[in-house]
Amino acid sequence: MKVKVFRCRICGDPYIGESPPTHCPFCGADAKYIIDAHEWDSGEFDVQLSEVSRENLEAALDLEMGNAAFYACARDKAAATGDEYMLAKFKCLMKVEAEHASAICKFLKIDKPELSAATCSAKGVENSHEGYEREDRAIKAYAKFRDEATEPRMQDFFGALVEIEIDHLQIHAEDTK
Numbered sequence: 449m450k451v452k453v454f455r456c457r458i459c460g461d462p463y464i465g466e467s468p469p470t471h472c473p474f475c476g477a478d479a480k481y482i483i484d485a486h487e488w489d490s491g492e493f494d495v496q497l498s499e500v501s502r503e504n505l506e507a508a509l510d511l512e513m514g515n516a517a518f519y520a521c522a523r524d525k526a527a528a529t530g531d532e533y534m535l536a537k538f539k540c541l542m543k544v545e546a547e548h549a550s551a552i553c554k555f556l557k558i559d560k561p562e563l564s565a566a567t568c569s570a571k572g573v574e575n576s577h578e579g580y581e582r583e584d585r586a587i588k589a590y591a592k593f594r595d596e597a598t599e600p601r602m603q604d605f606f607g608a609l610v611e612i613e614i615d616h617l618q619i620h621a622e623d624t625k
């Protein structure tokens with residue numbers, strides 16, 4: 449089978465493979481959002497935003513930047529203690545949340561803010577507990593934003609974020625059992 453180029457409708461990033469991945473390797477979106485790159489709509493991030501969706505995207509950006517900063521801290525603590533599993537988990541989560549922030553900035557037509565410094569525990573399991581709480585807050589916020597959105601594209605986008613953050617929550621739940 450020949451490889452081809454795919455593209456994720458949630459983050460816009462391309463992927464090369466024989467078939468679409470089960471989840472976008474960049475933003476974590478479900479395979480249903482990954483399309484043949486030939487079919488890409490160049491206006492995908494050009495949405496006439498309602499006032500509510502604009503405010504909700506700004507709130508989502510704050511959540512994502514805060515969570516990315518937290519996961520960067522947790523990644524660095526795991527690296528310092530040589531915990532390879534926690535290092536892998538928090539590194540990936542940091543990249544995914546930063547990708548969500550990038551996608552939000554594409555809708556808002558703004559530059560991505562700098563990642564600020566965050567505090568976290570020295571212990572991976574405690575950071576997994578905090579990660580769980582953070583994902584739980586994000587899921588609740590994005591479900592509300594999805595339901596408040598009148599634009600189909602924003603309903604899809606916030607709906608996809610809900611699914612992705614539920615996946616993250618489940619990983620933390622496993623790690624704190």
Ligand SMILES: [Fe+2]
Binds near residue numbers: 456459461472476
């Ligand atoms: Fe993606």
Ligand SMILES: [Fe+2]
Binds near residue numbers: 512544
């Ligand atoms: Fe996120």
